Amino acid sequence: MIVSQLNLGSRTATFWVSRMMAPLVALALLLQFVSYVDQMIPQRSASYSMNPINWLMLRGMYPAELFAEQRPYFRWTSGDATAILPNPGGEVGVRVDMVGQPDGTPNTTIYADGVRATLDIAPLLRRYYLLLPPSNSERLALRIVSPTQEIAGREIGVAVRTIHVSGSDSIPAQIPLRAAILLVAGYLLALRAGRPPWLSAGLLLLSIGALLIWHALAGWRYGVLGGAFLSTAAVSAAVLGFEQIITSRLPQRRPLAIVGAALIAAALPWLAAPPDLALPLAAISLLAVSVYVWLRGLGLPEAPVYGGAILIGVAAVAVRPLLDLASPSFALVLIGFSLSLFAISIVPRSEQPLLARLTVDAAWVLLAAAIIITVGVKVYIWQTPVRHSTDIYTIWKDSVHIASGQNPYEHVLAGNMQENNKYATYFPLFYLLGGLAHLLGLHSFDSWVRLWQVVFLICDIGTMLIIFLLLDSGRPTVAWVAAAFWSLSRWTLHSAMSVNIDFLAIFFLVLALALLYRQQQSPDPRAAARMPWGALLSLSVSLAVKQISIFMVPLFVIWVWNASGSPDPTAGRRASPIWRSALALAVIGSLPLLLAAPFLVWNAQGFILSIMFSVTRNANDASVGSLLGDILPGFTGITSRLPMLLMLLGVYLAAWRRQIPLFTSGLLTMFVFVSFNMVYFHQYGTWLLPLTSLIVCDLPTPQRSLLVRRQG
Known part of the structure; x- marks a missing residue:
């Protein structure tokens, strides 16, 4: 009865029958065609030499080279090599032309599609054969595992010159x-x-x-x-x-x-x-x-x-x-x-x-x-182990000391405040975080440093994103160039090799600058006049990790002072510049001082001398201060820092008088520190990279420049 109700002659029924029948008929014909092709396939074979460019995917082999400048090419294996071969179909015959080490390469094992053969490879060119069962895969993996010998600085196994495959009967399923x-x-x-x-x-x-x-x-x-x-x-x-x-x-x-x-x-x-x-x-x-x-x-x-x-x-x-x-x-x-x-x-x-x-x-x-x-x-x-001569290894030891109840800041009391002996010279935040990681189970240096490598990579990418987002508005081409410039420059890569903690401190410094910049660029004057709490707290974190950002603290206080001329949106009156600046300074110093308090109680002298060591230590590189110290015997210690301090005061004065914008003043401040500080390390250059790119934000966007020209 159901069949009688369906009018197979109707246009709709014919349409849907056609839609369903067409692919079914095509699939049936496809299967029949494949069966026909299987019967008509001739014997197939191909040889692959180890040319610099070929269709084989090779793993664990050295680059192609010539023997006595004569072709064909060959490749040495590194002891465990794999070649991905095409499957000609049916039972596959594989022939490998190989040469062993000068004294031969015994106990060489060849694996291919479930077949295993152990051979002694002679020091002369020989052909070795394998017969593989039919496989459904389009490609076959040929793996050669052999003992190695170090020759000319390389661990070599066997030399492969040619791989030949042959087969027939069917197309792989x-x-x-x-x-x-x-x-x-x-x-x-x-x-x-x-x-x-x-x-x-x-x-x-x-x-x-x-x-x-x-x-x-x-x-x-x-x-x-x-x-x-x-x-x-x-x-x-x-x-x-x-x-x-x-x-x-x-x-x-x-x-x-x-x-x-x-x-x-x-x-x-x-x-x-x-x-x-x-x-x-x-x-x-x-x-x-x-x-x-x-x-x-x-x-x-x-x-x-x-x-x-x-x-x-x-x-x-x-x-x-x-x-x-x-x-x-x-x-x-x-x-x-x-x-x-x-x-x-x-x-x-x-x-x-x-x-x-x-x-x-x-x-x-x-x-x-x-x-x-x-x-x-x-x-x-x-993949390269971190050397124990790096700062991160010393930080790890100090973190372990804190976790075990020892005060790492007391170590400076045995020194002379001039010669460095791996003292704990940073504020306690990172030492405490490192000690916490140790207590959570990362007891070895390798496992501990692996955690921080991942954290620093996240900070690296976070800094890239901040730079990109700040520059993306109106400058998309500059934005990605600046982001790549930060992450792939030689200074950044050098810091990554040494696993410097600067990545964490730089990320929070750049975040603080970005938050302040966004607030300053707000079209609402009341929003621009608010206290930049997020920026101040971010700077506080950066300072608690590594105090290089201390030179940026006066700039933030100056920017808060300059913004105090606008009405206070919460109080409905003009805010006192002194009150706002003092509050900003208190917020910036809150986290470092809060974390330092226990150590001041524990051993105030040790903690203060450790933090001050960066000011009193001897110079390690040529600078105008150290050269003046050679000329003037009394121009040493804190006195030798006067050229840097005078130049910093000049930058701060220009920022206070609004003569230089935000990122330009920040870049000049860090340039003065890196260029005139008595001590220089390669990672100091990393602090300049974000600011070097972000000074573009201080320039008018192309759209704004065009608008100004039209109005003029």
């Missing part, structure tokens, strides 16, 4: 599976675009069939077709989900569409690929989809943007083996770019001209690139 996923995803996307069902299914089947023939004849040796199929399928499914949600009536449909597209692009590769390949394919798909979403947000049409996203995915799959990119790092870089583009697309934006929006978006993407590079460089630096 993963490739037809991914082709079927692509056919379904592409078909659904074509239907959504209003294309006829049978025409869409037919064109997709012809395209996939042509690519399968190419793969069977020659393309298999590159090992990229399966990855390209899966990447294209993921992009197509993600685009389908994005467009379906964005045209719906759901609330907040744009964020939902972006999140949905990202989840589809990231999840689909894991359904049809092993984990080692799924991660880079998911990253590639995310990149292509993020570019699609971003360009669609700019108002570009769907079809060409979709084609461009497909090309991005296929190109990334193709160049991955060519450039020998390691999967984890390659994936992390792409994921970072993708997330930055998704973030740009998901944030509500005001209407802007296309060129202006492209400039702003490019700045954000380049900032993301700088952050990714910063993280990668810092992680690489962390």
Whole structure:
């Protein structure tokens, strides 16, 4: 009866039957075609030499080199090397041309797709063979593990000259599976675009069939077709989900569409690929989809943007083996770019001209690139053990002393206040935090310093973001350059290698300046006249970590004094400059003095002398003060600091008279300290970098300059 109620001759029924039958017929034909291609595949083989550029992904091998300036190239392994080979199909024969060390390399083990063979590699060129069972994977991993010998400063195992693979009988099963996923995803996307069902299914089947023939004849040796199929399928499914949600009536449909597209692009590769390949394919798909979403947000049409996203995915799959990119790092870089583009697309934006929006978006993407590079460089630096001669090791020991009930500030009492003997010269905040980390279980120096490396990296990135956000308004190009200049300069990297605590102190100093600057730039005079509590507390934290920022304290007091001429928004009257300045000074000194109080009770002399040691210690580098001390015998100690103090007074006077703006006066203050202080360390230069970039904030923006010219 149900069948009788359905009029199969109606136009609607025919339409839906066609929609369902077309992909089913196409899938059946695809499976039949794959079976036909399997029967017609000829014997396939390929040889890969160890050229500087090749289609094999190599791990644990030294760069290609020539023997006696004669080709072909060879590569030495480092003791544990892996080559990712294409799978020709069926039973695979692998031949490896290798040479051992001068005395041979015994007990060399070769692993490949579950097969293990232990060989003695002769000191002369020989060929070694393996027979592997059929595999469903598009690529095979050949791993060579051997004893090493140090020669010319390198730990070498065996030298590989050529790898030869051969096979036949069938296409690896993963490739037809991914082709079927692509056919379904592409078909659904074509239907959504209003294309006829049978025409869409037919064109997709012809395209996939042509690519399968190419793969069977020659393309298999590159090992990229399966990855390209899966990447294209993921992009197509993600685009389908994005467009379906964005045209719906759901609330907040744009964020939902972006999140949905990202989840589809990231999840689909894991359904049809092993984990080692799924991660880079998911990253590639995310990149292509993020570019699609971003360009669609700019108002570009769907079809060409979709084609461009497909090309991005296929190109990334193709160049991955060519450039020998390691999967984890390659994936992390792409994921970072993708997330930055998704973030740009998901944030509500005001209407802007296309060129202006492209400039702003490019700045954000380049900032993301700088952050990714910063993280990668810092992680690489962390692989090198921290020397025990650095300040951070001394700080760790002092932190352990505090945790065990000892006073590190008493150590200075055995010295002469001139020669440095690794005294505890900072305010107690970081020593207390270090002691707390020790009590929480980080007892060894390596585990303890690893925690602070992560914390300092967070502060590094936080400083980048503050610099970028301050400069982004009207200056997007300068903003990302300034952020990268801070994080990747030689002074910052030097401080990262030494694990200096300056990162923490600089972050809170830059935060204090940013908060004060934002308040000063407020269009509301009453808001600009408020006490900058956040800025003062941030400066207090910076001072409690490392007292280099003490030279900025007079500037903050001066800025508060100058702002006191405006009406007090809470009291409805003009605030007293003396009262406001005294209150600002009290807030700045609150945290250092509060943390110092227990140590003053414990041993006041030891604490005061430790903090004062930076003032009385001998010079360690050429400066005008030390040179005057050589000329004038009495010009030593605190007296030798007079040139620096006089120049600082000049900067403070100019700031009080409003002759120099905020960041310029801060930069001049720190320049005077770094240039004229009797003691100089490389990390002092790090304090100049943020202020060097931020003086751009003191300049009028291009829009404001244009407005002034027009009014004139």
